[in-house]
Every structure is written in structure tokens, then in C-alpha cells.
Amino acid sequence: xxxxxxxxxxxxxxxxxxxxxxxxxxxxxxxxxxxxxxxxxxxxxxxxxxxxxxxxxxxxxxxxxxxxxxxxxxxxxxxxxxxxxxxxxxxxxxxxxxxxxxxxxxxxxxxxxxxxxxxxxxxxxxxxxxxxxxxxxxxxxxxxxxxxxxxxxxxxxxxxxxxxxxxxxxxxxxxxxxxxxxxxxxxxxxxxxxxxxxxx
Amino acid sequence: xxxxxxxxxxxxxxxxxxxxxxxxxxxxxxxxxxxxxxxxxxxxxxxxxxxxxxxxxxxxxxxxxxxxxxxxxxxxxxxxxxxxxxxxxxxxxxxxxxxxxxxxxxxxxxxxxxxxxxxxxxxxxxxxxxxxxxxxxxxxxxxxxxxxxxxxxxxxxxxxxxxxxxxxxxxxxxxxxxxxxxxxxxxxxxxxxxxxxxxxxxxxxxxxxxxxxxxxxxxxxxxxxxxxxxxxxxxxxxxxxxxxx
Numbered sequence: 001x002x003x004x005x006x007x008x009x010x011x012x013x014x015x016x017x018x019x020x021x022x023x024x025x026x027x028x029x030x031x032x033x034x035x036x037x038x039x040x041x042x043x044x045x046x047x048x049x050x051x052x053x054x055x056x057x058x059x060x061x062x063x064x065x066x067x068x069x070x071x072x073x074x075x076x077x078x079x080x081x082x083x084x085x086x087x088x089x090x091x092x093x094x095x096x097x098x099x100x101x102x103x104x105x106x107x108x109x110x111x112x113x114x115x116x117x118x119x120x121x122x123x124x125x126x127x128x129x130x131x132x133x134x135x136x137x138x139x140x141x142x143x144x145x146x147x148x149x150x151x152x153x154x155x156x157x158x159x160x161x162x163x164x165x166x167x168x169x170x171x172x173x174x175x176x177x178x179x180x181x182x183x184x185x186x187x188x189x190x191x192x193x194x195x196x197x198x199x200x
Numbered sequence: 201x202x203x204x205x206x207x208x209x210x211x212x213x214x215x216x217x218x219x220x221x222x223x224x225x226x227x228x229x230x231x232x233x234x235x236x237x238x239x240x241x242x243x244x245x246x247x248x249x250x251x252x253x254x255x256x257x258x259x260x261x262x263x264x265x266x267x268x269x270x271x272x273x274x275x276x277x278x279x280x281x282x283x284x285x286x287x288x289x290x291x292x293x294x295x296x297x298x299x300x301x302x303x304x305x306x307x308x309x310x311x312x313x314x315x316x317x318x319x320x321x322x323x324x325x326x327x328x329x330x331x332x333x334x335x336x337x338x339x340x341x342x343x344x345x346x347x348x349x350x351x352x353x354x355x356x357x358x359x360x361x362x363x364x365x366x367x368x369x370x371x372x373x374x375x376x377x378x379x380x381x382x383x384x385x386x387x388x389x390x391x392x393x394x395x396x397x398x399x400x401x402x403x404x405x406x407x408x409x410x411x412x413x414x415x416x417x418x419x420x421x422x423x424x425x426x427x428x429x430x431x432x433x434x435x436x437x438x439x440x441x442x443x444x445x
């Protein structure tokens with residue numbers, strides 16, 4: 001690459017994050033800044049994060065979907081919405097249920113999702129594909145070779161997760177079986193092994 | 201029944217059953233099947249107009265409930281005599297209900313996360329200004345693979361081809377460019393809409409490759425198995441400064 005003049009790295013970082021349409025991974029920042037270590041970049045990112053925290057700044061730096069991106073602060077949403085003119089469309093409950101099943105049980109086929117929900121999901125799956133929240137992971141090695149679905153990076157961005165381990169805990173069945181839930185909770189505390197929340 | 205329900209309120213038969221269990225304050229591990237079946241059927245009966253497809257899904261669970269109810273009517277001694285290990289006929293249904301309930305709750309949590317997230321705005325993707333990003337660029341082999349899939353689908357129709365017509369790659373380039381100027385971005389597959397013959401498909405693909413080489417359009421892919429999208433580059437690189445497409 002060409003020799004670039006010295007500029008404040010924090011300014012460069014801010015410019016990159018301002019322009020980037022997708023969360024910017026640290027590795028990509030490393031490539032662009034050249035010659036700065038990962039530790040240095042992480043330090044720069046926290047410095048920028050610190051500055052954003054000031055009340056007179058409208059943006060904050062979020063870590064999401066394997067990278068960093070600038071987002072407007074939540075308390076400023078009313079004004080940003082005026083600028084945009086429309087409120088973002090929410091997912092239907094059917095779409096959210098289907099998405100939850102895919103997120104926690106991926107890779108999973110359509111019949112498997114339908115078995116859990118007890119309804120056909122063709123329309124919902126299409127919506128989720130159209131909104132770019134799920135992707136095809138492959139085909140299952142069984143009769144009919146059904147398509148396997150999973151979530152994609154846009155799913156993480158949509159919900160603001162760093163990665164899949166940030167999915168909220170699947171609530172145990174405490175509401176219906178308080179005793180069982182308590183016993184399980186105790187076991188977990190003793191064992192000290194918090195697995196990422198997947199379910200069998 | 202002291203309450204009125206409408207099927208549209210529910211995401212499916214399991215959702216309705218969970219609701220009935222909840223309003224009747226029933227222990228999910230000890231469901232009074234006769235009572236709940238009666239309530240469930242009463243709900244279905246109260247529906248004036250039923251969408252046939254939706255009704256089917258609700259009726260499947262009704263059949264399951266009736267089946268469980270009939271099994272539970274068989275006196276326990278009879279089962280014991282046949283030395284069948286004693287299993288609660290409700291067990292499978294309870295497991296399904298609990299499984300569904302977990303995801304229903306997970307969906308509600310996701311909904312809360314969605315609401316919070318929708319207060320945050322990021323720079324919207326601007327398709328006319330593709331940002332170079334190594335991972336989003338499409339390789340020739342990926343383009344070829346996508347094209348092979350299109351050719352495969354066209355094979356059957358090609359047999360009917362009779363009239364030979366002159367096809368030029370140059371013409372296809374102009375046509376693609378015209379279309380992309382109006383409609384950029386377009387999915388890769390959409391470029392081949394209306395190109396019925398194999399010759400036309402191949403000419404279109406060659407035209408696309410040429411446009412990519414000249415930097416007049418760009419190809420991007422959101423992930424390795426994702427759909428390829430073609431963007432018009434607003435003629436910014438028309439001078440041919442050697443930027444790879």
C-alpha cells in the first residue's frame with residue numbers, strides 16, 4: 001500500500017466506523033490501519049467508546065455481530081424517527097416463534113420446526129428469508145434431503161447480539177413446575193458450569 | 201365457558217391449549233384430559249368461519265386429545281394384567297406443550313430485544329456505493345457455480361429450441377447495463393429472467409463477466425452460500441483504472 005501521512009488514529013477509526021455499513025471487525029480495522037496491534041486497536045475502540053458516552057454526543061459504539069458499529073443513542077430515537085419518516089416494521093409473533101426455534105436449534109429443517117409449533121410455516125419461512133434473517137445451511141442426510149435452516153449475520157445485527165452465545169437464556173419451566181426449577185437452579189450453582197443456552 | 205376466544209388470537213393449536221391450561225389454572229403435569237378436550241372442542245365449535253388449512257392444524261390436536269382421553273378410560277387393572285409398563289398417555293403431549301412453551305417465551309424475549317434494538321439506528325446500506333470488503337466480493341468460481349445452477353434449470357426447455365437467432369454479447373451487455381441503471385441492485389438470478397435459450401443464457405453470462413471486468417457493475421455476496429447481488433457502479437470507474445470487479 002502507499003505511504004500515508006501520520007494522522008490521529010482515533011480520527012481515522014471514527015471515519016471508518018462512520019462510513020461502514022456493516023459492523024467492522026477488528027481484523028478489518030487492523031488491515032486498514034496497518035502496523036497497529038490488535039491490542040492497540042482495542043484500546044482505541046474503548047477510547048472512542050468513552051468519548052461517545054458524553055451527553056453531548058449522539059452516537060455510541062456498539063459491539064455487534066463480530067464487529068463494531070456506530071449507532072444512534074436510544075434516547076434520541078424520537079428525532080431520528082422523524083428524519084426517517086417511518087418506524088421500523090416489527091416481526092409478527094409467528095415469525096418470532098419460528099425465528100426463536102431456528103436460532104436455538106439450528107441447523108433445523110422445516111418439518112422439525114412445524115412439529116414444535118404445531119402449524120405449517122411456509123409463509124413465515126419466506127418472510128424470514130425475505131427479511132434476510134435466516135439462511136440455508138445445507139441439506140439433511142435423510143429421505144427427501146430437507147433443507148437445513150440457520151440464522152445469519154443479519155440476525156445478530158437485527159437483535160444486537162455479538163454472537164449466538166448472547167441469545168437470551170431459554171427460560172426453564174419454573175412457572176409451571178417451581179420445585180423442579182429450584183432443584184435445577186441449585187445443581188447449576190454447585191456445578192458452576194454455565195453452558196451457552198442451547199437446548200437438547 | 202365464561203370467555204370468548206378467537207382462533208386468530210393464537211399461533212396454533214398448542215398455543216390455544218396452553219391458554220386453556222392457563223385460564224383454568226391447570227397443572228400442566230396433571231391435565232384433566234376429559235375437561236380440557238371438552239373446552240378445546242368447544243373453542244373450535246364456536247368458530248363461525250374456519251380457514252380450512254388453519255382448521256386442519258387445530259383438528260389434528262383435537263384428534264390427539266380424544267385419543268389420549270380414550271386411552272385414559274381403559275381401567276388401570278387391565279393394563280397391569282397385560283404387563284405393559286405403565287406410562288401416562290398424556291406424557292408425550294405434555295412434553296410437546298413444554299417444548300412449545302419454551303420457544304413461545306423465547307419469542308417474547310426476542311420481541312423485547314427487538315423493541316429495544318429498533319430505537320438504535322445505523323447507517324443504512326447504500327447499494328450505489330459498494331464499500332470494498334474482501335469477504336463480500338464474489339469470486340469467479342462462485343459466479344460460475346451460480347450460473348451452472350441456472351443452466352441446469354434451463355436444460356429441459358432448451359430441447360424445444362428451433363429458430364436460430366443471432367445473439368451478440370455486446371447487445372446483452374447493453375441490455376444488462378440499461379436494466380441495472382434503472383433497477384440496481386438486482387439478484388444474480390434476475391439477470392437471466394426472460395433469457396429462454398441456452399445460447400442466450402451463455403451470452404448474458406459472458407456479458408456480465410465483461411461488465412464486471414470493466415468495472416461497470418460489481419458483484420457482492422453477503423455470505424459464502426448467500427445470493428449474489430449485482431450493482432451498477434454509476435460509471436465511476438469507466439476510465440478503467442484497473443480496479444478488479
